Amino acid sequence: ALFTDPSQLKQTTYDFVVVGAGTAGNVVATRLSENPSVKVLVIEAGVSDTGYRSEQIRIPFLCGQAAIDSPFDWNYTTVPQKGLNNQSIPYFRGFVLGGSSSTNYLAWTRGSSDDYDRFARVTGDSSYAWKNILTYFKKSEHHDAPTDGRNDSAEYLPSVHGFKGPVAFSVTGNLSAIDDRVLATTQELSDEFPFNQDTNSGNLLGIGWQQNSLGNGSRASSSSAYLTPAMNTRSNLDVLIQTRVTRLIQTGSSKGVPEFKSLEVAQTPTSRRFTFKANKEIVLSAGAIGSPQILMLSGIGNAADLAKVGIKSTVSLPEVGKNLQDHPLVSTQWVVPDDAPTRDTFTLGEDPAAENAALAQWNANHTGIMSAVLGNHMGFFRLPESSPILAKYGDQSAGPGSAHYELAWINGYMTVSQPFPTSGKYFSNINVVNSPTSRGTVVLNSSDPFAAPLIDPNFYDTDFDLQVMIEAIKASVRFVNAKVWDGYILQPYADLAAALAPNATDADIVTYIRKWTGSIKHPMSTAAANGAKGKGVVGADLTVKNLSGVRIVDGSVFPFIPSAHPQAGIYGIAEVASDKIKAAYHL
Numbered sequence: 001a002l003f004t005d006p007s008q009l010k011q012t013t014y015d016f017v018v019v020g021a022g023t024a025g026n027v028v029a030t031r032l033s034e035n036p037s038v039k040v041l042v043i044e045a046g047v048s049d050t051g052y053r054s055e056q057i058r059i060p061f062l063c064g065q066a067a068i069d070s071p072f073d074w075n076y077t078t079v080p081q082k083g084l085n086n087q088s089i090p091y092f093r094g095f096v097l098g099g100s101s102s103t104n105y106l107a108w109t110r111g112s113s114d115d116y117d118r119f120a121r122v123t124g125d126s127s128y129a130w131k132n133i134l135t136y137f138k139k140s141e142h143h144d145a146p147t148d149g150r151n152d153s154a155e156y157l158p159s160v161h162g163f164k165g166p167v168a169f170s171v172t173g174n175l176s177a178i179d180d181r182v183l184a185t186t187q188e189l190s191d192e193f194p195f196n197q198d199t200n201s202g203n204l205l206g207i208g209w210q211q212n213s214l215g216n217g218s219r220a221s222s223s224s225a226y227l228t229p230a231m232n233t234r235s236n237l238d239v240l241i242q243t244r245v246t247r248l249i250q251t252g253s254s255k256g257v258p259e260f261k262s263l264e265v266a267q268t269p270t271s272r273r274f275t276f277k278a279n280k281e282i283v284l285s286a287g288a289i290g291s292p293q294i295l296m297l298s299g300i301g302n303a304a305d306l307a308k309v310g311i312k313s314t315v316s317l318p319e320v321g322k323n324l325q326d327h328p329l330v331s332t333q334w335v336v337p338d339d340a341p342t343r344d345t346f347t348l349g350e351d352p353a354a355e356n357a358a359l360a361q362w363n364a365n366h367t368g369i370m371s372a373v374l375g376n377h378m379g380f381f382r383l384p385e386s387s388p389i390l391a392k393y394g395d396q397s398a399g400p401g402s403a404h405y406e407l408a409w410i411n412g413y414m415t416v417s418q419p420f421p422t423s424g425k426y427f428s429n430i431n432v433v434n435s436p437t438s439r440g441t442v443v444l445n446s447s448d449p450f451a452a453p454l455i456d457p458n459f460y461d462t463d464f465d466l467q468v469m470i471e472a473i474k475a476s477v478r479f480v481n482a483k484v485w486d487g488y489i490l491q492p493y494a495d496l497a498a499a500l501a502p503n504a505t506d507a508d509i510v511t512y513i514r515k516w517t518g519s520i521k522h523p524m525s526t527a528a529a530n531g532a533k534g535k536g537v538v539g540a541d542l543t544v545k546n547l548s549g550v551r552i553v554d555g556s557v558f559p560f561i562p563s564a565h566p567q568a569g570i571y572g573i574a575e576v577a578s579d580k581i582k583a584a585y586h587l
């Protein structure tokens with residue numbers, strides 16, 4: 001059942017306590033509670049995903065609103081970014097049942113087979129290797145037909161997908177006016193921009209139809225797909241929301257290391273503290289910001305960092321909160337003809353009556369523009385073998401099937417940082433560095449568990465990342481210079497014009513990049529898994545090193561950020577971890 005106050009719970013001891021009802025946490029809680037004799041408590045800081053404003057979670061086209069100025073978000077801001085002219089930028093994280101899977105942009109990508117083979121290499125555990133984790137990707141998902149009734153059999157590869165798992169995935173049910181041109185470009189410029197029938201097959205490279213966590217025109221989150229159906233039917237699964245885990249509590253020691261099987265929670269900085277205990281273990285699934293934050297609040301981490309905020313180190317784990325990786329994103333926009341059938345009418349809020357009609361249509365049958373996601377195609381690309389960037393820095397990706405950068409195309413104005421125009425018609429694409437080498441940090445700013453930590457994605461700390469972004473933008477220009485766009489793409493919009501002027505240099509592109517880069521919102525690796533002694537925060541089985549009683553299952557354990565959007569990968573890892581936990585306790 002669902003509880004909104006710790007005092008409502010009748011028991012304080014469970015077999016497992018899962019911290020964070022987010023993407024990964026809900027998978028673990030749902031899988032462990034499949035066994036009716038196993039008692040599971042999930043504790044979530046954020047709010048319910050039903051009720052006030054929850055249509056912004058369910059309706060795909062409103063996905064941007066689910067995160068921005070929203071009750072469903074933690075509303076973090078980064079520390080000033082050296083690589084972005086010292087700007088501090090917004091840093092979104094879900095604060096709601098489903099976590100970031102309830103507020104994200106629905107893109108459903110796994111990454112390359114190399115990404116998972118590298119995960120297996122670093123941990124020394126073959127269960128993360130592509131050939132093995134594929135079973136778990138399939139276990140997490142089921143294919144859903146697009147809502148427009150289109151035959152999508154040429155738009156994905158059934159053989160690499162699941163048909164019975166909880167999360168619905170689907171290609172768009174809402175074709176857009178640029179789709180034909182994007183696909184025609186894959187033929188006209190097939191060497192550089194080849195079509196790939198399914199970028200989720202392990203072979204990531206090329207342009208494919210974007211798969212989305214979307215079923216029957218509505219968002220599928222880890223709450224709607226996993227937790228809520230289980231919570232509503234299982235008496236052994238309790239879910240407590242609006243309650244923050246403030247620290248783990250040492251309960252003794254086991255095999256010579258401290259054991260942490262209790263935790264403290266509170267609803268506000270001054271409210272009563274409650275404690276809950278796990279007989280078997282605590283699973284931290286508070287995400288790439290929350291999980292290291294809770295460890296550090298408990299005295300587990302880098303002793304020097306902890307001393308700065310007056311916390312005594314009880315377990316030394318120097319890499320807690322280190323190694324933060326994220327994908328930098330910059331949008332480029334072009335002006336298109338005034339009569340182009342773009343989605344700007346809706347995005348720019350030009351026609352409230354049309355918007356209301358679209359909402360009514362979605363409420364009636366989940367079709368129409370409100371069932372659309374931002375874009376219908378995305379592509380993943382490598383620098384050419386002859387690239388001087390590779391000669392200088394080496395190939396920093398997970399392997400030859402991994403992307404250095406990503407482009408995706410949007411039928412209207414799209415940005416993560418620039419001001420929105422008030423009128424006009426636009427074509428946008430996003431440019432993303434997919435195999436970044438910059439590493440940032442999450443450290444405490446205070447010993448107060450209700451204070452936001454200091455988040456530093458450290459964008460463009462390495463020249464490699466900056467050079468790849470320059471190449472991504474140049475590739476975007478080559479894309480729209482295909483003949484098929486003649487007469488449609490009129491000119492670069494706003495600052496992009498200066499960056500792409502005939503006499504412009506790479507320095508002008510860099511000016512644009514540093515001014516307008518934002519996060520794609522993929523922080524990971526802050527409690528990285530590593531099989532080697534003395535390295536990383538968790539071992540191959542995802543249990544925290546140098547202590548007992550705690551495992552971490554979420555985006556923070558990836559040793560490297562995958563070269564695509566991470567949610568499908570996080571669901572897969574959470575499925576693997578659930579089986580590891582079941583095996584460890586013979587469940």
Ligand SMILES: Cc1cc2nc3c(=O)[nH]c(=O)nc-3n(C[C@H](O)[C@H](O)[C@H](O)COP(=O)(O)OP(=O)(O)OC[C@H]3O[C@@H](n4cnc5c(N)ncnc54)[C@H](O)[C@@H]3O)c2cc1C
Nearest residue numbers: 020022023024045099100104105107245287290555565567
């Ligand atoms: C706006 C946005 C757009 C994105 N778009 C995409 C996309 O299109 N495709 C894609 O693949 N990925 C996307 N991502 C990224 C992806 O959604 C996340 O990487 C992924 O969902 C993270 O999963 P997680 O389990 O690690 O953490 P989360 O899903 O964030 O879950 C962590 C949970 O822990 C809770 N928590 C944290 N601290 C505490 C505490 N102290 N006590 C109790 N609970 C706590 C949080 O409230 C949250 O519910 C996007 C993310 C955002 C925010």
